[in-house]
Amino acid sequence: QSALTQPPSASGSPGQSVTISCTGTSSDVGGYDYVSWYQQHPGKAPKLLIFEVNKRPSGVPYRFSASKSGNTASLTVSGLQAEDEADYYCSSYAGISNFVIFGGGTKLTVL
Amino acid sequence: QVQMVGSGGGVVPPGRSLRLSCAASGFIFSSFGMHWVRQAPGKGLEWVSGLSYDGSETYYGDSVRGRFTISRDNSKNTVFLQMNSLRAEDTALYYCAKENGGSSLDFWGQGTQVTVSS
Numbered sequence: 001q002s003a004l005t006q007p008p009s010a011s012g013s014p015g016q017s018v019t020i021s022c023t024g025t026s027s028d029v030g031g032y033d034y035v036s037w038y039q040q041h042p043g044k045a046p047k048l049l050i051f052e053v054n055k056r057p058s059g060v061p062y063r064f065s066a067s068k069s070g071n072t073a074s075l076t077v078s079g080l081q082a083e084d085e086a087d088y089y090c091s092s093y094a095g096i097s098n099f100v101i102f103g104g105g106t107k108l109t110v111l
Numbered sequence: 112q113v114q115m116v117g118s119g120g121g122v123v124p125p126g127r128s129l130r131l132s133c134a135a136s137g138f139i140f141s142s143f144g145m146h147w148v149r150q151a152p153g154k155g156l157e158w159v160s161g162l163s164y165d166g167s168e169t170y171y172g173d174s175v176r177g178r179f180t181i182s183r184d185n186s187k188n189t190v191f192l193q194m195n196s197l198r199a200e201d202t203a204l205y206y207c208a209k210e211n212g213g214s215s216l217d218f219w220g221q222g223t224q225v226t227v228s229s
Contacts (some may be wrong), residue, residue, distance in 0.1 A: 003155070032213075033213075034213040034214050034215070038156070038216075045221060046156065046216075047219075048211070048215060048217045048218075051211055051212075051213065051215035052213050057211075057217060089155060089156050091156075091215075091216075093214035096170070097170075098170075098172065098173070099158065099170040099214060100161065102156045102157060104155050
């Protein structure tokens with residue numbers, strides 16, 4: 001099973017909004033409402049930002065929002081802050097055979 | 112608070128085996144699925160394997176199916192990954208992670224390094 005497709009990089013200035021896309025197929029992103037997003041700072045373990053397409057775990061700022069349309073999910077970071085500079089990964093449930101599939105990751109740079 | 116501490120990594124030649132362990136605390140371990148996710152140097156995340164709360168259902172990624180075995184001991188709050196026939200491409204930092212339901216992983220360990228090299 002191929003990885004979900006994310007742009008390798010994204011950028012924005014402080015205070016701006018940035019949207020990162022995550023494209024899969026009807027067998028993963030489009031077939032289930034089980035898309036997650038993770039943030040990973042260098043040398044650190046990933047942190048769950050979004051689960052079940054658009055739900056935020058406790059403690060995740062409202063600046064992080066997400067949605068899905070068809071086979072493509074999106075993460076929007078509003079009011080960019082310097083600490084938002086990190087790698088972002090999407091993932092999706094992909095059925096019993098493959099269970100979880102990740103995107104290739106997007107490096108977000110705050111200019 | 113939730114903690115997961117991995118161990119068992121190291122440097123091994125191709126073809127050998129390793130067994131990773133991940134000891135969890137701070138939550139009801141026997142109620143949640145657990146997973147292993149790896150990250151090769153400078154690369155992205157790759158899901159490796161997962162199992163249900165009671166260990167009755169196990170899942171594997173294509174690249175490790177038939178070589179790796181996941182298991183758990185709920186009496187010791189520990190999940191294991193038995194890795195056989197290791198290859199150079201298995202070299203990575205291996206994270207254990209707690210499932211939040213619907214395949215999302217809400218808590219991650221610090222990672223255990225596995226290096227396969229002659």
